[in-house]
Amino acid sequence: MIVGGCDIGSATGKAVIMNNGTIVSYTIIPSTTKPELTARMAMDAAIEKAGLSSLGNLGYIVGTGYGRLKVPFANENISEITCHARGAQWLCPTVRTVIDIGGQDCKVTSISDSGKVLEFVMNDRCAAGTGRFFEAMARVLSCGLEGLSTLSLQGKNPAVISSQCSVFAESEVITLVNEGVDLADIVAGLHNSVAGRLNSMVGKVGLVEDVAITGGCAKNEGLVKALEAKLRVKVKRLPEDPQIVGALGAALIAREKLDKKS
Amino acid sequence: MQQQTLQEKRLEKLLREREIIELMVKAFTQSPTEDDKLNTDLAKVTLEHHDRIIRCVKEGKPFIYSYYACAPEIYAAMDLPWYSFLELPFTGALLPTLQEDIDGSDKLFANDLCTIIRVAAYYIEADLVPVPNAIVGLIHPCDGTTILHQLIASNENWRNVPMFAADPPYWDDERSIDYYAGELRRMVSFLEEHTGHRMDMDRLREVIKEGNKQFELWMEYNELRRAVPCPHGYGIGMQMSGVAQGYYVGDPRGTAWLRDLIADAEKLVREKRGKAPKERIRLFWFDVVSLELSFELFPWLEQEWGAVIVMDMFGYCPYTLIDTSNEDAMFRGLAKRALFDEPMIRQARGVAENFLADIRRVIKDYKIDCVVWPGHMGHKDGSASVGLMRETCRELGVPFLHIGMDLFNKRYTSVDEIKNKLSQFFTAMGLG
Numbered sequence: 001m002i003v004g005g006c007d008i009g010s011a012t013g014k015a016v017i018m019n020n021g022t023i024v025s026y027t028i029i030p031s032t033t034k035p036e037l038t039a040r041m042a043m044d045a046a047i048e049k050a051g052l053s054s055l056g057n058l059g060y061i062v063g064t065g066y067g068r069l070k071v072p073f074a075n076e077n078i079s080e081i082t083c084h085a086r087g088a089q090w091l092c093p094t095v096r097t098v099i100d101i102g103g104q105d106c107k108v109t110s111i112s113d114s115g116k117v118l119e120f121v122m123n124d125r126c127a128a129g130t131g132r133f134f135e136a137m138a139r140v141l142s143c144g145l146e147g148l149s150t151l152s153l154q155g156k157n158p159a160v161i162s163s164q165c166s167v168f169a170e171s172e173v174i175t176l177v178n179e180g181v182d183l184a185d186i187v188a189g190l191h192n193s194v195a196g197r198l199n200s201m202v203g204k205v206g207l208v209e210d211v212a213i214t215g216g217c218a219k220n221e222g223l224v225k226a227l228e229a230k231l232r233v234k235v236k237r238l239p240e241d242p243q244i245v246g247a248l249g250a251a252l253i254a255r256e257k258l259d260k261k262s
Numbered sequence: 263m264q265q266q267t268l269q270e271k272r273l274e275k276l277l278r279e280r281e282i283i284e285l286m287v288k289a290f291t292q293s294p295t296e297d298d299k300l301n302t303d304l305a306k307v308t309l310e311h312h313d314r315i316i317r318c319v320k321e322g323k324p325f326i327y328s329y330y331a332c333a334p335e336i337y338a339a340m341d342l343p344w345y346s347f348l349e350l351p352f353t354g355a356l357l358p359t360l361q362e363d364i365d366g367s368d369k370l371f372a373n374d375l376c377t378i379i380r381v382a383a384y385y386i387e388a389d390l391v392p393v394p395n396a397i398v399g400l401i402h403p404c405d406g407t408t409i410l411h412q413l414i415a416s417n418e419n420w421r422n423v424p425m426f427a428a429d430p431p432y433w434d435d436e437r438s439i440d441y442y443a444g445e446l447r448r449m450v451s452f453l454e455e456h457t458g459h460r461m462d463m464d465r466l467r468e469v470i471k472e473g474n475k476q477f478e479l480w481m482e483y484n485e486l487r488r489a490v491p492c493p494h495g496y497g498i499g500m501q502m503s504g505v506a507q508g509y510y511v512g513d514p515r516g517t518a519w520l521r522d523l524i525a526d527a528e529k530l531v532r533e534k535r536g537k538a539p540k541e542r543i544r545l546f547w548f549d550v551v552s553l554e555l556s557f558e559l560f561p562w563l564e565q566e567w568g569a570v571i572v573m574d575m576f577g578y579c580p581y582t583l584i585d586t587s588n589e590d591a592m593f594r595g596l597a598k599r600a601l602f603d604e605p606m607i608r609q610a611r612g613v614a615e616n617f618l619a620d621i622r623r624v625i626k627d628y629k630i631d632c633v634v635w636p637g638h639m640g641h642k643d644g645s646a647s648v649g650l651m652r653e654t655c656r657e658l659g660v661p662f663l664h665i666g667m668d669l670f671n672k673r674y675t676s677v678d679e680i681k682n683k684l685s686q687f688f689t690a691m692g693l694g
Contacts, residue, residue, distance in 0.1 A: 078689065079685075079686050079689035079690045081686060081689075081690035082689060082690045082692075085690075109690075116692070117690045117691055117692070118656065118661075119652065119656065119661070119662065120686075120687075120690060121664070122683075122686070204649070204652075204664075205652075206652075206653075
């Protein structure tokens with residue numbers, strides 16, 4: 001049975017297609033200004049990659065993410081918290097703490113050994129510690145996101161950046177640049193600052209190993225390293241692209257729904 | 263155009279609020295359901311108290327300002343008109359000027375102080391409330407009240423108003439109760455000195471006996487709310503503290519009101535009906551229920567999610583009855599009630615276990631599906647215990663949500679934000 005999951009986030013749209021419990025294809029595209037269009041584009045791309053002809057080939061589709069209510073072809077909408085938990089647990093059965101760092105928000109979820117959500121906290125009031133934050137800093141420092149990650153790993157003496165707000169942090173960064181602080185140290189400091197904030201969020205739900213990071217920012221190895229240092233645990237690297245975990249979880253739930261119908 | 267007199271200015275908010283409440287009474291009486299009847303009674307007694315304060319101001323008769331939970335039985339026994347500092351900000355949600363008042367309060371204090379305290383302070387600074395003859399302050403449960411005291415002490419119109427604040431003990435032992443009973447006696451002496459009203463111990467006994475009936479009925483009503491489905495939703499059923507320790511303190515009409523409430527609940531329980539269209543989630547709202555949320559959020563919870571606030575912080579009470587056999591026993595009983603029964607005070611005064619004990623008991627007794635700590639930004643006393651609340655709920659296998667909001671200021675937290683968090687919570691926890 002072929003099922004699909006579609007995760008419409010603020011920065012990217014993700015779609016995953018599974019067949020009999022195996023990932024057949026997935027796609028990640030930049031979000032447009034219209035969630036419906038993002039969903040359609042992402043799913044069409046995944047369908048094409050899977051060698052399918054149309055949406056009709058999918059038996060059940062679950063939407064998730066901030067734009068989940070706008071996924072026109074979804075049979076059901078499920079919270080992204082649930083989907084990220086399910087997807088992460090499927091990829092790494094021992095995971096108990098999931099840190100989702102998305103384009104515009106962060107969530108930390110505690111899950112049971114069966115993948116059930118026990119508790120979660122989220123930061124959705126500002127862009128601090130999210131993908132937007134790193135994008136803003138990359139612009140200020142005139143390097144790309146990948147460059148940001150690389151630089152953070154090269155920092156020898158990370159600068160202290162007290163602000164976690166994007167606006168104020170940007171001001172601090174400009175000051176540090178003008179003071180001649182090494183760029184790598186500045187970037188390392190930024191990552192430490194974000195990791196500190198995430199560490200605080202983890203503390204609210206309680207850290208239980210194993211820990212996994214999902215969302216686009218999980219691809220930032222500098223951030224992962226910084227977070228490992230703060231949490232004092234080794235973060236599990238997921239075997240699939242961490243950015244698709246929400247859509248993957250949605251597809252897994254879609255499979256369960258279809259099984260129940262059969 | 264005639265210039266507004268100072269008295270008119272100081273009474274303006276009370277009078278405008280009174281007008282709106284009067285309109286509500288008329289609306290309730292036009293198509294009276296059982297709920298409307300109960301609401302009408304509460305609205306009428308509110309008008310009665312407003313009128314009494316207004317008359318005192320106009321006629322130059324003494325009245326006092328008080329916080330809640332300062333043994334109002336004493337005021338009733340002394341036949342002393344009293345008005346709560348926090349009343350106007352609470353009921354101010356009825357007025358279109360609430361946001362304007364909040365904006366005014368922003369000029370006085372940082373916005374991390376409880377909004378209700380800030381608005382009360384603004385009313386004082388802007389000379390929008392009448393100046394009392396005496397003030398009964400409150401040192402617990404929150405730091406905001408202390409700051410309000412400081413503002414009063416520096417305000418040129420209020421700084422010479424005599425103020426008394428009972429000193430709350432930290433512990434719960436017999437020595438603490440005796441100490442606080444002594445504080446209440448000192449309060450009586452203070453009030454007699456500064457208002458001319460005298461304490462009548464026989465009258466105090468009558469008031470307390472009537473109050474005991476109300477507390478017994480409160481307990482009976484809360485038993486009914488354990489039923490599935492819960493017979494009543496948010497709002498009216500959660501105002502027990504306001505009835506037994508507010509306008510109806512020691513008043514047989516309050517006792518009759520409670521009996522009517524119970525009769526309505528009993529009928530619904532027998533019929534296995536609840537006020538929510540279809541109850542699916544039984545929720546413990548562990549904080550204040552503000553008037554605005556009652557209009558905008560709680561109806562949505564019931565209609566959208568079938569989520570019923572089965573119990574909240576103000577509705578839950580240990581129902582301590584007071585021994586009226588002698589004077590000492592009465593004052594000790596009042597001390598216990600003020601320290602151990604009054605919501606917010608009994609949770610926030612002392613150790614975190616006070617919060618946790620309520621959570622455990624309510625979850626068990628009311629078959630709670632989830633606990634919501636709204637996390638009102640002003641309740642820093644409780645904020646320190648949130649981690650322990652989480653742990654307690656996790657131990658009991660009940661989902662816990664800390665929203666982080668302002669119960670009174672929609673600019674701090676919009677209703678849509680709150681709805682989104684609740685929706686995320688319900689779906690993520692498999693409740694929806």
